[in-house]
Amino acid sequence: MIGLFKVKEKQREQAQNASRGGGASVKKQSAGELRLHKDISELNLPSSCTISFPNGKDDLMNFEVxxxxxxxxxxxxxxxxxFxxxxxxxxxxxxxxxxxxxxxxxxxxxxNVCLNILREDWKPVLxxxxxxxxLFHLFTEPNSEDPLNHDAAQVLRDNPKLFETNVRRAMTGGYVGQTFFPRCI
Known part of the structure; x- marks a missing residue:
C-alpha cells in the first residue's frame, strides 16, 4: 500500500512541475504553423515536384521544394x-x-522570383x-511580360530559338553572356 501512495505522489508532483513549466514543455504552435501543417498534409504535387525539410520536421516554417x-x-x-x-x-x-x-x-x-501570387495577388485562401x-508553371510557360531578368525576357520575346539555346547552355553548365550558370541538368 505504501508503494502505491509513493507512485501517486510522484505522479502528482510531475503533473504540477509540468504545469509550472518545470517538466517537458510542449511548444504552442502559432496559427500560421497550424495552417501550414494542414497545407503540407494536403499537398497534391505533380510527380516532378518534391518537398524536403533540411532543418528536420520540427521546422515546418522553412523548407525546400x-x-x-x-x-x-x-x-x-x-x-x-x-520557402x-x-x-x-x-x-x-x-x-x-x-x-x-x-x-x-x-x-x-x-x-528572386516574380510570381504575382507571391506579391500583389496573394490572398489567405491561397x-x-x-x-x-x-512556380512549376513559370518553367512550362515563362512570362516575358512581367520580367525580373529583362535580358532573358527580351530574348524570349524577340528570338525564342536563341532563348532556348541560352537556356540549354545555362542548364548544362556554361556562360550566357558574362554570367556563368552551374549545371542543373
Whole structure:
C-alpha cells in the first residue's frame, strides 16, 4: 500500500512541475504553423515536384521544394526553391527564393522570383500547393511580360530559338553572356 501512495505522489508532483513549466514543455504552435501543417498534409504535387525539410520536421516554417520540369524549355533541369513562412501565414505570402542559378525571365540571378501570387495577388485562401504550382508553371510557360531578368525576357520575346539555346547552355553548365550558370541538368 505504501508503494502505491509513493507512485501517486510522484505522479502528482510531475503533473504540477509540468504545469509550472518545470517538466517537458510542449511548444504552442502559432496559427500560421497550424495552417501550414494542414497545407503540407494536403499537398497534391505533380510527380516532378518534391518537398524536403533540411532543418528536420520540427521546422515546418522553412523548407525546400525541388521542381524538375518534364516539358518546355527547362525540361529535365532541377530547380530548388527555399520557402520561409511567416508566423502570420496565410495572411502573408511565404518568402520564396530560387537556390539554383537559372537563366529565366521571371527569376533574377539572386534567386528572386516574380510570381504575382507571391506579391500583389496573394490572398489567405491561397496555399503552399498553389505557390508550388505557380512556380512549376513559370518553367512550362515563362512570362516575358512581367520580367525580373529583362535580358532573358527580351530574348524570349524577340528570338525564342536563341532563348532556348541560352537556356540549354545555362542548364548544362556554361556562360550566357558574362554570367556563368552551374549545371542543373
Amino acid at each position: 525541388s521542381i524538375k520540369p518534364d516539358d518546355g524549355y527547362y525540361h529535365n533541369g532541377t530547380f530548388v526553391f527555399t 520561409q513562412v511567416s508566423p502570420v501565414y496565410p495572411h502573408e505570402a511565404p518568402k520564396v527564393k530560387c537556390k539554383t542559378k537559372v537563366y529565366h525571365p521571371n527569376i533574377d540571378l539572386e534567386g 496555399n503552399i500547393n498553389t505557390v508550388i504550382y505557380g
